[in-house]
Amino acid sequence: MRRLITPFNLVGLLLLVASLFVREWVSRPPTSPTPPPLQLELVQPLPVTLYFSNDKVDGFVKENRTVSVEGKSPGKLAQAALVAWARGPLNGKGLRDVPQGSAVPDVWVRGVHFYVNLPTSYTQFNYGVSGERMVICSLTRTLLEQSGKDVLFLVGSQSSPTLLGHMDLTRPYTKADCAD
């Protein structure tokens, strides 16, 4: 009669047990990840300087305003400034650059460059050259007031040579392009 307990059989048995254990271990359902704790950024008031047109549409009127910004990222601060810009001046000195109720342009920040997406509704404004320049330049001056180098404008999320046919949008605007 052959022996049952041999070294070979013992090794085989150990391998069988080990493989069963591994099979059972890999078949276990993964543990559910725990969601990260929700951290709401602090909404805080920050000062911004907004630019509007004077009543002759040939110069700017500055207005200092405090806007509520969630966090301190430049993108959120710029977007908050544009929301305030679209609402128009509050102290009654300047003229709003876009009609009341107009959509607010979107803005992104990449390093020192601002990218502003003007809504397609802005192409219906029918302004003259002074009006179009005022829209472009009041936005540029508002965004570049604190930091940044230039502002590139898109129209309806696409690059466009001009907004109303008067001003050149092919290159970014700097403060020097919008001097008083």
Next chain:
Amino acid sequence: MNLRADLRLRAALLAALLLLGVAGAQYAYSKLMLGGQETQAIVLGGAEYAAQGTLSGVVQVSRQDPYVVVQGLGHELILPIDQDAERAATTFNTVQLDNTRLNARTATLVNGELYLPLDTLARGLGADYKTGAFSLPAAALTNVSSRAGKDTDRIVLDFSRDPQYAVNVVGNTLTLILKGVNANPQTYATRGAFVPSFTVTSASGNARLGLTLGSGAGYRLFKVVRPGSVRLVLDIGPGLPRNVAALTDAPRAPLIVLDPAPKGGGSLDIPLEVARATGELLSKSGWQVKLTRSAAGRLPIAEREKLARQSQVFVTLSLGRFPGANRQGITLYQPVGEQNAQVINAYRDAANVSPLISAAVGDGGETKRLSELLLGELGARGLKAGAQPVPRLYLAGQAPHAAFELELGWPQNAGDLANLITPQRTGKVADALALSVATFLKARAANLSGSGQ
């Protein structure tokens, strides 16, 4: 003993051969005055040779093994290249000077570089040469003659040697520039119907022949090279096609583009009314005018850009509008700063390089001159207008010549609106604009061509 003698003999032979080899390649450097500039030559077999690179400023040397062809001063020489420098420096070689074959020194290679004998070159080119000095004969206009023809008139210019020349046609003036040519300034009269007279002037070492091309007249210029003289023949007349660069003809048929902005609200289309009235006045006077908008609609922006680039005068006509603005009157917006078309920036300040450049891209003063004319004309009609410089105007930034935007008024202002809608006001603005554009273009054409249209 015999072996020692044999060795001595061999050593002596070897030394003699070495000495012969060294002697064969021997040459000495010498100073050479070539066309007034000091340079270097080598002396081979008692004759001076100059390298191909040294001569390249004087003549065109092209190596076509086993020959070298030398062209210049109205002559063509063909010299065989003899790799044996000693043999090349003898006068037993056959060379071809224009149509004549004769025995003279020929070209050779020294250390792989091509050298040419100066005495042979001087003989073939008609230059003055003595050891150490190779001077070119002064190019001079030796004779001027003309002949009247049925369809063309002919002017014949004889020179002492082949001159460098260039033709420049701007507007209706043809200028033949003869570089480095001595000529007596004189006005010549001909019996021809197409070129009754022409002038030869001399300035800064160059001679210039100037004449006026008649209406529809073309020209043809060709050179006749003969041994000892070179002749330029200029035919002018309506029998020849006017194959001049389109750019040079641009001032003769300038394109005026009027770009009326959309009318916006209101029943009257004031920008279009003014553009039409201006265009009509200019067209009646023979000017070429295009409008970018009709009652049916406005051209796409790409088409307007194209017209702006082709224009000599580009004017956008618009109305001022802005919510709540308290403004009135006419404003002229002049583009300032860099243009958005980079080609214009590149050539704007390069007008002195070629007259063609100023025909293609005007200097920044064109807009200013036209603006001043227009403001003056408006003022003369009792219309007060202001000027405002604006950077980054789009279509005006594409225009290579005079371009601006004219804001005709502010309809939201009651006073302005009352004026704007009157036909008298439209007529006055159109008159002023048409007159100033025509005056500007006439002056510009006269400046570019040196004569009136």
